[in-house]
Amino acid sequence: MQTRIVGPVARTLRAAGFLAVLSALIWPVQAGAIALAIDGWVGSGAGGLSVPAAAATVLIGGAIRAWLDFRAGGLAFDAADRTIARERDVLLRREARARSGDGSAAIAALIVQKLPMLHPWITRYYVAMVRVSVVPLVLLIVVFSISWIVGLVLLAAGPLIPIFMALIGIAAEKASRRQLAEIGTMNGMLMERLSALLDIRLLGASDRVTRDFERRADALRNQTMAVLRIAFLSSTVLELAAAIGVAMVAVFVGFTLLGEITYGTWGVPLTLGQGIFLLLLAPDYFNPLRDLAAAWHDRAAxxxxxxxxxxxxxADRIAFVGNGVPGQPLDGPIRVRVSGATVDLSGRVLALPDFDVSAGEAVALRGPSGAGKSTTLAAILGLVPLSAGQIDVCGRRLDADTADDWRSRLSVVPQKPHFADRSLRDYLTPRPDAxxxxxxxxxxxxxxxxVDRLPDGLETRLSESGGGVSGGEARRLMIARAVRMDGDLLLADEPTADLDPQTAAMVIDALKGLKAAGKTMLIATHDPALIAAMDRVVTVSPQNMDGETGA
Known part of the structure; x- marks a missing residue:
């Protein structure tokens, strides 16, 4: 699991960890300079260091440490940014080519809210792991060379931190997963309610929706507080272990310098400089362990x-056919032939009707909701791969080699209006050479x-779902865009769905105009008026879906 994140940036993280270790190992030099200066200043040591020399050592060491920390942090942040960008790119490309059953809200939450949670894990945890594997060991060797008792105190107190960290980390990881699940649920609920906002207001359900949001928000707050409680608990326990270790070192040094303790060193009395040096090293011995403990929560998330x-x-996915790139229009007269075709929709095998569509024809796909009309259009578009049978287009088999070129000859009116965040003029210009x-x-x-009644005319920006125009108006704008796509075959999915009779009639008249202009059309619909306007009908049955033509 961790290899997926660390593997591609392991070299960068190793470099960051190496610089962090170098920075930490400068402190014993600075601490030694301070101890020697105080020892010489008090007059208890013959080899004391002058105050200016000690100050210079501390300042130079501090500058070097600052630069090393800056470089280590830069490398770690670069590794984190590259990792998140890589995973985000994988998600976006995969969802664009082969969507899963997860809703767009769940995918958006993963990309926008959850992926950034990898950042502190990468920037803190792995650097802390490198430091904790080197720095405490080096400091223990230095401390043992002066006092075996202080070495034993640190050696006994140090492992308490990883032990508590591991025990509390199990609960932290479970709490983090529950929090992430709640974030996804909250986002999904938000997207569903926003898409149904008009219906909610018409049905007078605004108060109920508000209460639902309050319950979900409270659930998310409770999960977040659970994570924070665990974090504060672990911080308290770990700080206590470090404080006890430092306090025991301080007690030993103090009583030794007072002459109350006469053992614990290697046969030589502990000097003031050595005692101060041990006191300065003790907190730094625990710092890498404390940093790792703090980063452990980032690791859990x-x-x-x-x-x-x-x-x-x-997750099970349905990938579209082809590469999804613009191609050269497929040669040959426009024709579609579906024969023995079936698709596998996440375990549900769906048979498509057998039928032909020739140039200049206007054909309606008729059938109850859920029968497979939209799936048939998607298969002809190459957006759903076949599990059996075949679809021939322009006299050639629709496959990975022909799909992109075939789509260059199509115009599409989807069932749900969708407008990009750009002006209506740009939206109505899918092809510059139309x-x-x-x-x-x-x-x-x-x-x-x-367009005439819009405040800025063709420069108006509609919302994603067509806010600012009615459903019928949005569909007529989509038909206008399909005309500008200048495709030889128009595929439309339920263009009159959910429209009142007057608005539906205007949409049908627009499609009649395209038919009169000689466009070939294949339209999925259950609207009798639209079916009557077509040349013939293919009935889609949810049982066997055999093709059937009629007036």
């Missing part, structure tokens, strides 16, 4: 994120009055 990433890796002007496309789609 990071492992929870990695667990979600690996769960996303294992033969049809924006004005002609709007006229054909009967959408000129829509």
């Amino acid at each position: 990071g492992l929870s994120v990695v667990a979600e990433l690996e769960e996303a890796d294992r 033969d049809v002007s924006i004005a002609d496309a709007l006229t054909l789609a009967q959408a000129c009055p829509i």
Whole structure:
């Protein structure tokens, strides 16, 4: 699990850890200079160091440590940024090519809120691991060379920190996972409620939705407080262990210098300089252990994120056919032929109807909701791979070699309106070299009055779901965009769904205009009025989905 995160940046993290160790090992030199200066100043040591020399040593050492810490931090942050960027890129590319069953809110929460939680894990935990494996051992050797009792005190107190850290870390990781799950639930709920906001207001359910949000927010707050409680508890326990260790060293040094304790050194009385040196080293012995303990919570949160990433890796996905890049329009007269085709939707095998669509035809896919009309359109678009059978387009088999070129000949009107964050003029220009002007496309789609009443006309920016226009107006704008795509075959998915009869009639008239202009159309719908406007009908049955034509 950790190899996935650390492996690609291991070299950078090793360099950061090495610089951090060098920085930590400068302190014994500074502490020795301070101890010698005080020893000489008091007059109890013949080899004392002058105050200016000690000050210079401390200042130079401090400057070097600051630079080393700066470089180590820069390397660690660079490793973290690269790791998060890599994982984010993997998620975005994979979701764009092969979506899983997770909703967009869950994916957005993972990308925007959870991936950044890897940052403190990478920048703190791995550097702390390198320091804790070197610095305490070096300091123990130095301390043992002066006093075996102080060495034993530190050796006994030091392991208490990792032990408590491991025990509390188990609870911390569980609490972090519960918190992450609650964040995903909160985001999913938010997206669902926002998408249904108009219905919620029409049904008078605003108060109920508000109460639901309050309950979810309280649940998230409780999970967050649980993580914080564990963090504060572990901090208290670890600080207590370090404080006891430093206090015992201070007691030993104090009573030894007073002459009350006459053992604990290697046959030579403890000098004032040595005692001060031991007192200065004792807290620094615990610092790497305390840093590791603090970073252990970051590790717990990071492992929870990695667990979600690996769960996303294992999720069933449906990848589209082709590379998803612009291609050259496929040669040959427009024609679609579906024969014996089935798709596997996460374990559910769905048979598609057998039918043909030739140039200039207007064909309706009719069937109850859930029968497979949208799936049939998606398969013809190459957005759903076949598990059996085949689809022929322009006389060639639709596969990875032809899918991108085939999509270059299509215009699409999706079931749900979607507008990018750009001006309506840019939205209506999917192809810079389109033969049809924006004005002609709007006229054909009967959408000129829509643009005329917008505050900024073609420079207006609509919301993602078309806020600022009605559902029927949004669909007519999408039809205008499809006209500007200048595809030889128009695929439309339920273009009159959820519209009142008058608005639906305007959309149907716009599609009739495209039909009169000679466009080939394949439209999934259960609207009798739209079906009547088509040349023929293919019935999609949820049982066997055999093709059937009619008037």
